[in-house]
Amino acid sequence: MKKIVSAKVIMVSWDKEPLFHKALLVEDGKVAALGEREVLVSQHPEAEVFDFPEGLILPGLANTHTHASMTIFRGLADDLPLMTWLEKYIFPVEKHLRREWVYWGAKLAIAEMLRSGVTVFADMYLFEPEVIRAVEEAGIRAALGEGLFDFPSPGYGPLEKGLALTEELLRQYEGHPRINILVCPHATYTCSPETLKKAKEIADRFGALVHIHLSETKEEVSLIKARYGRRPPAHLDELGLLDDRLLVAHAVQLVDEEIELFARKGVRVAHCPESNLKLGSGVAPVVALLEAGVTTAIGTDGPASNNDLDLLTELRTAALVQKGLSFDPTRLPAKTVFRMATELGAEALDFKGCGRLEPGWCADLAVVDLGRPHLTPLHDPLSLLVYSARGGDVEAVMVDGNWIMRGGRVLTFDEEEARLQVQRIGEEIRSMLRK
Secondary structure, three states: OOEEEEEEEEOOOOOOOOEEEEEEEEEOOEEEEEEOHHHHHHHOOOOEEEEEEEEEEEEOEEEEEEOHHHHHHOOOOOOOOHHHHHHHHHHHHHOOOOHHHHHHHHHHHHHHHHOOOEEEEEEEEOOHHHHHHHHHHHOOEEEEEEEEOOOOEOOOEOHHHHHHHHHHHHHHOOOOOOEEEOEEEOEOOOOOHHHHHHHHHHHHHHOOOEEEEEOOOHHHHHHHHHHHOOOHHHHHHHHOOOOOOEEEEEOOOOOHHHHHHHHHHOOEEEEOHHHHHHOOOOOOOHHHHHHOOOEEEEOOOOOOOOOOOOHHHHHHHHHHHHHHHHOOOOOOOHHHHHHHHOHHHHHHOOOOOOOOOOOOOEOOEEEEEOOOHHHOOOOOHHHHHHHHOOOOOEEEEEEOOEEEEEOOEEOOOOHHHHHHHHHHHHHHHHHHHHO
């Protein structure tokens, strides 16, 4: 069914001027045309028409690094350095992780992401088939992979079963229009060289991306250097993982030579500013990465370390922290941050044809309600999106030409059910911790 969607403003892409009081035609999951509402309606009388008189339409945003189901751990442990947070709190609780916890946690995470305009996200977690189930039911787009560790996982048991599960998912979802399967060795400090090489072999066989945490903290860099005699990027390069099929999360502790190496090898980066700030890990050299030509996108990280999945506020943080550190208000301008969250984000996750609203591109979009006090007046739509908008301002989301949220209501699943289930799970976790 054809759809015509009109709004006060349409942000076609990061490098195009906004269109005012125009409409777009959606057909077969693609943007078919842009133009005057009345003209499109007269040319396509059979189309269903959706008007957003106070709406701002933008390309759907990409959250390029999450652990979505960790909504169930939101607020469990805060104000701690990364390794303490992981080893003393998260890993011990995850030993008791249950399949249904992951499913409901993912459902709630998707609802939260939709409310900040996210139409595609990357996920690395445990019991990943449950996250995939939630994604399929929700109708969102995602790149997903089971986290791989040298130690036994509550999701699959020994590592060999995790590798086998990854292969099974790659076969099962090959060619899926909305799901890309990632190969996800957790990190260089939780995966041996042998594990990393096995993960890479699987990825190469299926043409998949490898997704890994890398150079997140000074402690990680020191540990890997002591263990292997090389810093993390050089360690991955030695093992054959540093190439254009690698997506690294964080990349905070990089030196100039490593930025140049990333650019030369075609490595992709998911920048997670708020999680890195909250954990005291530092700030990634985003401007230098972009200037070197590295595909650099934005992620929230998981809701246990951020503590939310609001990508709109992540854009603001990404821009502001670079300006403050450099004493330069022109650093990482709104246009660049918007590009990172749209076209570069889709590119980083291998979703070609997403991230713009030009004819022929995927009809993945979000509609922000401009009728809010903090989004008034409308001098510069791009400025409002990056510096003023926040989660909850999005009233509608379309993925692959289908509405999955409209009128502020998720259409594909019961958001309140997911919230109540995660509330119940949170009570179970607290009860378990008291024993």
